[in-house]
Amino acid sequence: xxxxxxxxxxxxxxxxxxxxxxxxxxxxxxxxxxxxxxxxxxxxxxxxxxxxxxxxxxxxxxxxxxxxxxxxxxxxxxxxxxxxxxxxxxxxxxxxxxxxxxxxxxxxxxxxxxxxxxxxxxxxxxxxxxxxxxxxxxxxxxxxxxxxxxxxxxxxxxxxxxxxxxxxxxxxxxxxxxxxxxxxxxxxxxxxxxxxxxxxxxxxxxxxxxxxxxxxxxxxxxxxxxxxxxxxxxxxxxxxxxxxxxxxxxxxxxxxxxxxxxxxxxxxxxxxxxxxxxxxxxxxxxxxxxxxxxxxxxxxxxxxxxxxxxxxxxxxxxxxxxxxxxxxxxxxxxxxxxxx
Amino acid sequence: xxxxxxxxxxxxxxxxxxxxxxxxxxxxxxxxxxxxxxxxxxxxxxxxxxxxxxxxxxxxxxxxxxxxxxxxxxxxxxxxxxxxxxxxxxxxxxxxxxxxxxxxxxxxxxxxxxxxxxxxxxxxxxxxxxxxxxxxxxxxxxxxxxxxxxxxxxxxxxxxxxxxxxxxxxxxxxxxxxxxxxxxxxxxxxxxxxxxxxxxxxxxxxxxxxxxxxxxxxxxxxxxxxxxxxxxxxxxxxxxxxxxxxxxxxxxxxxxxxxxxxxxxxxxxxxxxxxxxxxxxxxxxxxxxxxxxxxxxxxxxxxxxxxxxxxxxxxxxxxxxxxxxxxxxxxxxxxxxxxxxxxxxxxxxxxxxxxxxxxxxxxxxxxxxxxxxxxxxxxxxxxxxxxxxxxxxxxxxxxxxxxxxxxxxxxxxxxxxxxxxxxxxxxxxxxxxxxxxxxxxxxxxxxxxxxxxxxxxxxxxxxxxxxxxxxxxx
Numbered sequence: 039x040x041x042x043x044x045x046x047x048x049x050x051x052x053x054x055x056x057x058x059x060x061x062x063x064x065x066x067x068x069x070x071x072x073x074x075x076x077x078x079x080x081x082x083x084x085x086x087x088x089x090x091x092x093x094x095x096x097x098x099x100x101x102x103x104x105x106x107x108x109x110x111x112x113x114x115x116x117x118x119x120x121x122x123x124x125x126x127x128x129x130x131x132x133x134x135x136x137x138x139x140x141x142x143x144x145x146x147x148x149x150x151x152x153x154x155x156x157x158x159x160x161x162x163x164x165x166x167x168x169x170x171x172x173x174x175x176x177x178x179x180x181x182x183x184x185x186x187x188x189x190x191x192x193x194x195x196x197x198x199x200x201x202x203x204x205x206x207x208x209x210x211x212x213x214x215x216x217x218x219x220x221x222x223x224x225x226x227x228x229x230x231x232x233x234x235x236x237x238x239x240x241x242x243x244x245x246x247x248x249x250x251x252x253x254x255x256x257x258x259x260x261x262x263x264x265x266x267x268x269x270x271x272x273x274x275x276x277x278x279x280x281x282x283x284x285x286x287x288x289x290x291x292x293x294x295x296x297x298x299x300x301x302x303x304x305x306x307x308x309x310x311x312x313x314x315x316x317x318x319x320x321x322x323x324x325x326x327x328x329x330x331x332x333x334x335x336x337x338x339x340x341x342x343x344x345x346x347x348x349x350x351x352x353x354x355x356x357x358x359x360x361x362x363x364x365x366x367x368x369x370x371x372x373x374x375x376x377x378x
Numbered sequence: 379x380x381x382x383x384x385x386x387x388x389x390x391x392x393x394x395x396x397x398x399x400x401x402x403x404x405x406x407x408x409x410x411x412x413x414x415x416x417x418x419x420x421x422x423x424x425x426x427x428x429x430x431x432x433x434x435x436x437x438x439x440x441x442x443x444x445x446x447x448x449x450x451x452x453x454x455x456x457x458x459x460x461x462x463x464x465x466x467x468x469x470x471x472x473x474x475x476x477x478x479x480x481x482x483x484x485x486x487x488x489x490x491x492x493x494x495x496x497x498x499x500x501x502x503x504x505x506x507x508x509x510x511x512x513x514x515x516x517x518x519x520x521x522x523x524x525x526x527x528x529x530x531x532x533x534x535x536x537x538x539x540x541x542x543x544x545x546x547x548x549x550x551x552x553x554x555x556x557x558x559x560x561x562x563x564x565x566x567x568x569x570x571x572x573x574x575x576x577x578x579x580x581x582x583x584x585x586x587x588x589x590x591x592x593x594x595x596x597x598x599x600x601x602x603x604x605x606x607x608x609x610x611x612x613x614x615x616x617x618x619x620x621x622x623x624x625x626x627x628x629x630x631x632x633x634x635x636x637x638x639x640x641x642x643x644x645x646x647x648x649x650x651x652x653x654x655x656x657x658x659x660x661x662x663x664x665x666x667x668x669x670x671x672x673x674x675x676x677x678x679x680x681x682x683x684x685x686x687x688x689x690x691x692x693x694x695x696x697x698x699x700x701x702x703x704x705x706x707x708x709x710x711x712x713x714x715x716x717x718x719x720x721x722x723x724x725x726x727x728x729x730x731x732x733x734x735x736x737x738x739x740x741x742x743x744x745x746x747x748x749x750x751x752x753x754x755x756x757x758x759x760x761x762x763x764x765x766x767x768x769x770x771x772x773x774x775x776x777x778x779x780x781x782x783x784x785x786x787x788x789x790x791x792x793x794x795x796x797x798x799x800x801x802x803x804x805x806x807x808x809x810x811x812x813x814x815x816x817x818x819x820x821x822x823x824x825x826x827x828x829x830x831x832x833x834x835x836x837x838x839x840x841x842x843x844x845x846x847x848x849x850x851x852x
Contacts (some may be wrong), residue, residue: 094737099659124739136730140516141752147731150748151738184511199734206738 041072042111043210043242044093044127049106051085051092061313062088062101064266070210075236075243077257077274079250079289083310085266086246090214093244094129095120110210125155128203132215134195138187144171144198145183151205170201175231193224197231204235210242211235217252229256250293254278262286265313265321268340272350282343282352284326320355332361394504398497405494411447412549418444427696451490451549456483458552461607462570463577476609477601480552487550491542520756523833530829536822537763543626544633551623552609558620559786562586569606580606586618593803600807613807616796625812628788632819635700635707635783636769640762642708647715648758652746655723656732662720669713677710681772685781698787703776707769715761719754726753756834760827767823774816790816 051063063085070076078086091097093108095115108115110123131137139147148167152158158166164183171179174197187195196216203211213232217225233256236243245257253260253274260277262270262285270283281287288306290296308325317337323329332355343357344350355361406413422437448455458479460469471479506518524530543550551558557565562583569585571578589604591597591614598604598614612621650669654662684706688694694702726732727750735745776782777791785792790812797808 091733096733096736099657121739124737127737129734129737131730131734133730137734139729139731139749142748143512150735150740154739186512186515189512202734202738 042069043072044070044244045107045109045112046089046093047107047109049089049092049108050104051088051097051101052104053101055100058314061266061315063092064313064317065106066261066263066266066268067106068261068268068271070242070244072209072242073236073240074259075245075257077253077260078244078246078263079248079253079260080263081248081289081310083312084263086248086263087214089263090129090212090244090246093212094127096129125151125206126208127210127212128206128208129212129214130196130199130203130216133219134192134199135187135219137199138195140187143184143186144190148183148198148202148205151202155206167201167205170204171198173204174198174201174235175227176201192220193227196220196224196228200228200231200235204239208241210244212244212246214246215248218247218249225252232256250289262289265310267317267321267353269322269354270350270352271340272344273348276344276348276350280350282350282357283322283354284328284356285322286352288327320353328356330355330361336361392508395508398501398504401497402501405490405497408450408490411444411449412452414444414447415441429692451483451487451546453483453549453554456486458483458609459567461568461577464570464575468568476552476603476607477611480609480611484550487546488539488542491538491546495538519836520833523836524829527829527832529825530832533763533822533825533827533829536818537826540629540819540822541633544630547626547630550626551620552611553620553623555623555627555788557582558586558623559788562619567606567608569608586614589614589618590616591618591800591805591808592616593800593805597804599804612811613805615793615808616800616805621793621808621811624788624793625790625815628790628793628812631698631700631783631787631789632770632773634697635704635773636766638701638704639707639711639769640766642704643712643715643765644758644762646708646712647719648751648754650712651716651719651723651754652750654720655727655750656742656746658724658727665716669716672710673713675710680710681706681776682779682781685776694784698784700783700787703773703782707772711765711769715758715765718761719757722754722757723750726750756830760831760834763823763827763830767820767827770823771816771820774812 046069047067049063049066050061053060053062066085066089068076078089080086088097088101092103093115095118097103103116106116110126113119113123115123138144142150145164145167148170149158149163152163152166156166168179168183171183176182176194176197182190182194187198190198196219200216211232216232217228220228229252232243235241245253247253257274260270260272260274261268262277262283264285270277270281270286272280277286278290281290285306288304291304292306294303306325311321311324313321319335320326320329320333320338323333326333336355338353338355338358340351340353341357342350343352418437418441422441425437453459456471456479458470458476460467460476460479462468467473467475470476471482474482502521548554563581565582566579567582567585568577568579570576585604585606585608589598589606589608589610591599598610598618600613601611602613603609604614608620610620610622612625615621615624650665654665681703685694685699685702688702693705696702732745732749735749740748773782773789774791774794777789778795780795783789783792793812794809794816797805797810797812800806801809
């Protein structure tokens with residue numbers, strides 16, 4: 039733990055609405071080391087993006103970070119200290135069409151970041167912007183720098199967004215579904231670019247996606263998120279070889295091609311619940327094929343489920359010795375659990 | 379710097395641009411004296427407005443020097459005030475009849491104004507075709523859409539003519555405010571007395587008294603001469619003064635108050651709307667409460683109360699009370715604009731580039747100015763244009779009631795008020811002409827607002843707009 043960039047401890051981000059308080063992120067803890075890619079995976083509404091926005095201090099009213107700590111290089115950020123570390127943490131958003139302002143040229147927007155973080159102006163800044171565009175693999179950068187976002191293709195726009203992020207000279211890059219809006223070939227190119235950049239600059243990356251395939255390719259360590267909580271955390275190989283939480287198994291089972299011979303792809307029935315109160319039960323229990331009576335009564339804590347050589351945690355009563363599995367219902371016809 | 383200089387010289391040596399620049403210089407030279415006079419006069423007025431300053435000797439001599447510079451569109455170059463000496467006209471331009479000389483000057487002024495407008499459009503086209511790096515921007519589509527919007531163009535032309543009238547008011551009138559109204563007993567004019575068959579002298583005040591328009595018995599109507607050979611394009615008023623001169627100068631005060639109040643309320647509205655959209659939550663709620671409270675005040679009653687309460691103070695003397703009016707209009711008017719702009723501003727604040735800018739540490743003020751303001755300026759233009767029409771009506775309405783701009787400063791509403799007793803007689807023009815003009819100008823501002831709205835909103839693309847975005851794919 040020598041070079042820890044980001045350390046999130048027991049983070050809880052809530053949204054106060056007129057009717058209720060929604061716990062979008064509820065007690066999440068993770069670290070990102072320098073040069074490491076940490077994945078955050080889960081379906082829509084599980085709180086992935088809110089986690090990312092919390093890390094960057096972008097949570098807006100009515101949302102508020104209610105509890106927990108976010109430390110960047112040991113400095114506490116919660117409580118409004120983001121300004122001192124602006125630029126150290128950069129973000130790449132999902133939709134490149136939306137994260138570039140259409141009324142300014144791409145160069146203008148890169149220069150805006152350069153001006154703030156590297157104090158470059160005029161021709162100097164233009165040269166630096168051209169260099170950044172070249173770094174992210176945009177051909178003919180000297181001409182492209184004075185073009186508007188609408189003149190760029192989707193993949194090039196995302197490259198430009200990455201160039202803006204790099205203009206801040208960050209240590210930590212948060213990628214919030216950076217390839218979701220792109221088609222598969224462009225997605226592969228962007229992932230490769232991010233991988234190269236990470237190795238060159240030795241960045242820490244927090245990679246958010248709902249795509250298990252992308253997770254397998256890019257990350258070192260994976261946190262599986264469900265209804266605002268981490269239900270399982272493990273190094274990527276361990277998670278894919280030996281998934282312990284029923285939700286993770288369900289996710290893996292629903293990747294096309296992984297379940298051989300099956301005609302129909304297994305799915306997880308139902309939707310992610312909206313958590314409005316403190317945890318009193320397992321939030322996945324209503325959808326869980328292995329749920330038993332205690333699952334409705336007890337909130338599972340994260341326990342070590344590894345074989346001692348790897349750092350593998352899951353929050354499931356199945357692995358808690360204090361509870362006895364009683365009469366599990368089989369909801370998945372053939373899930374990853376058989377192989378585990 | 380070297381790059382910039384070479385680019386500048388390159389620009390000037392390029393054929394079309396050089397021609398354009400030359401045309402600009404020509405247009406400027408024709409009116410340089412008037413422009414310099416205006417700037418210096420403004421400076422003198424500003425200094426004299428400061429408490430404790432009584433004279434500005436140095437600037438006054440400068441003003442006198444400037445006034446000797448000939449300008450094309452001035453009373454001196456194309457004079458219309460002359461007299462008939464039995465054989466021909468003395469003192470008018472080329473010996474033309476006063477009506478013809480005045481019409482010529484008015485035509486020249488409008489010709490000049492439209493030439494200047496054309497010059498700007500021409501310059502924009504050259505810039506778009508030759509100097510701009512991008513071959514297409516979203517603004518191009520807006521301009522093209524506006525160009526195909528007949529109602530908007532109608533509004534633009536009306537508004538432009540109104541602004542021209544206000545800008546060239548002193549040169550446009552057949553006589554001057556000073557000679558005809560403020561100091562009419564301090565000026566003498568010569569005229570041809572047909573009884574004695576000789577040229578006589580008369581004080582303007584006396585001549586006015588004999589040129590009243592007070593019904594069927596005594597009337598100086600549209601496009602007529604009075605007994606003293608003075609030409610009145612819109613006839614005279616009930617007190618014998620020239621209506622056209624009154625209206626031309628009155629247009630200036632309407633425009634200045636209107637623009638000032640709308641600019642003030644637009645800047646209040648825009649800054650508050652951006653603030654509430656950026657911070658949301660409690661700040662937004664607080665502003666809703668404040669604007670509701672201001673909206674709840676009856677504007678007309680507030681106006682009447684404030685003009686009465688502040689009657690004796692210095693602020694009511696600034697620009698004949700026009701400044702105070704503008705302030706009151708701005709203070710009560712921003713709420714409506716704020717409401718209209720808040721929605722679009724909230725929409726923009728949800729866009730991801732705002733978060734992106736925040737994530738790399740851009741300051742809130744710069745984010746509002748750079749990343750949000752461009753998206754609400756269109757709305758500001760639309761509502762500004764429409765509010766301006768409303769402000770002009772309100773100013774006229776107040777003058778009609780005898781409030782607002784103090785006499786003898788000409789104001790359109792007062793002309794309507796003064797003429798209302800004669801609407802059913804031959805002197806109908808006193809009320810009716812300013813009334814028609816107000817309606818026309820306000821309609822023009824609203825039409826312009828409509829045109830801008832349709833131009834800005836791509837979804838209002840009409841059939842003619844299909845080709846507009848063709849260049850976008852490059």
